[in-house]
Amino acid sequence: MHVIGIILILLVVALYVGWIYFTKKQTGTAAKLEKGVQEFDIIVKGVYSPSVLHATAGSPVRINFLRQEDTDCSRFVVFDDLHIRKDLPRDQKVTVEFTPRKGVYAFTCDMGMYQGKLIAD
Numbered sequence: 001m002h003v004i005g006i007i008l009i010l011l012v013v014a015l016y017v018g019w020i021y022f023t024k025k026q027t028g029t030a031a032k033l034e035k036g037v038q039e040f041d042i043i044v045k046g047v048y049s050p051s052v053l054h055a056t057a058g059s060p061v062r063i064n065f066l067r068q069e070d071t072d073c074s075r076f077v078v079f080d081d082l083h084i085r086k087d088l089p090r091d092q093k094v095t096v097e098f099t100p101r102k103g104v105y106a107f108t109c110d111m112g113m114y115q116g117k118l119i120a121d
């Protein structure tokens with residue numbers, strides 16, 4: 001009986017630690033606040049960096065993309081759920097603005113090779 005109790009306690013602790021680890025991994029890069037707008041700067045070069053953004057739902061977000069490469073792959077950034085597709089000319093800041101609801105907003109290049117997401121909660 002004692003053994004089962006100890007196993008149960010260990011299981012609960014393991015689940016708790018796993019949950020903390022999981023939610024921490026999901027957190028992503030925090031915004032800098034500019035007059036109430038949650039602002040992010042993303043460099044597009046081989047990947048989106050940062051690629052995971054963490055925002056507060058219900059307040060506006062501004063994502064600034066700066067593409068520092070010539071490869072055609074990353075020429076466009078697409079937010080499928082929002083029906084946003086933007087051209088990213090090299091070395092020009094391109095801004096995407098929206099107000100997220102609670103959820104995850106994925107963004108990719110046209111072919112889905114570059115991947116990023118904004119998590120709003």
Ligand SMILES: [Cu+2]
Pocket residue numbers: 072073074109110111112113114
């Ligand atoms: Cu691509």
